[in-house]
Amino acid sequence: VSASDPGMLVREYATSERLERRRHDVTGWLRGEEAWSEALAAIAEARPSRVLDAGCGDGRLTREIAAPRVVGVDAAAAMVERARERGVDARLARIEELPFPDGAFDVVVCNWVLYHLPDVEAGVRELVRVLRPGGRFVGVYNRNGHMEELWTRVHAPYADGDDYGDLLARHFSRVEERDTDAYTLWQTRADLQEFLDAFVELHGPLEAPGEPYPFTVTRRNRVYVAETAA
Numbered sequence: 001v002s003a004s005d006p007g008m009l010v011r012e013y014a015t016s017e018r019l020e021r022r023r024h025d026v027t028g029w030l031r032g033e034e035a036w037s038e039a040l041a042a043i044a045e046a047r048p049s050r051v052l053d054a055g056c057g058d059g060r061l062t063r064e065i066a067a068p069r070v071v072g073v074d075a076a077a078a079m080v081e082r083a084r085e086r087g088v089d090a091r092l093a094r095i096e097e098l099p100f101p102d103g104a105f106d107v108v109v110c111n112w113v114l115y116h117l118p119d120v121e122a123g124v125r126e127l128v129r130v131l132r133p134g135g136r137f138v139g140v141y142n143r144n145g146h147m148e149e150l151w152t153r154v155h156a157p158y159a160d161g162d163d164y165g166d167l168l169a170r171h172f173s174r175v176e177e178r179d180t181d182a183y184t185l186w187q188t189r190a191d192l193q194e195f196l197d198a199f200v201e202l203h204g205p206l207e208a209p210g211e212p213y214p215f216t217v218t219r220r221n222r223v224y225v226a227e228t229a230a
């Protein structure tokens, strides 16, 4: 199933439970450079007054963003509800049709969402529209080899990363890539199985390897930091 399949997206995001269980620190232990911290640093550098988290999901990162005005949007009602429970000003909206005027934000964040858009060019155009001139885009995605130790062992072809460098270069005047490497350790097979079960809509059923435990994977992420012309 494609990552932008409408039926899959509706089923997957009908509840925030699987997304929340895929956070590596829920079933395992994280160490190293966390991509979220790098993203938060890239947001803070711009010293924004107005930030949009587009495809904010459960709002776990959104609520960490420090700015006078932070808004999240998501296409899934369950995500908007969960983000609101976390105190986020979250609204139900699709990235392709954002309910904001031109230039409404200093920073637009869009982590692990672009691959869900049927027309990613149109989505990025809309994100650029709501950014002010000289505004900043921040987006976390996976690089090739992300968690390959796990995907190899479960014979699943999910270690291919998403490369948005060329796409972003078509819409922004400057694009920077900040790569992070982190590690996740699962103590037991049951813990890793719980993590894999959270991918059932995305990847189908997967069985955790019998050994070795603790099981360690490398988390290879890329934080795209792009700017519109001033």
Ligand SMILES: C[S@@+](CC[C@H](N)C(=O)[O-])C[C@H]1O[C@@H](n2cnc3c(N)ncnc32)[C@H](O)[C@@H]1O
Pocket (backbone or CB within 6 Å): 009, 013, 019, 054, 055, 056, 057, 058, 061, 073, 074, 075, 076, 079, 093, 094, 095, 096, 110, 111, 112, 113, 116, 117
């Ligand atoms: C993998 S989750 C990432 C959530 C969050 N950004 C994070 O990093 O935890 C993808 C999110 O994008 C949302 N989404 C998918 N397509 C969307 C669209 N066209 N417009 C807005 N949100 C969308 C989903 O509902 C889901 O919450």
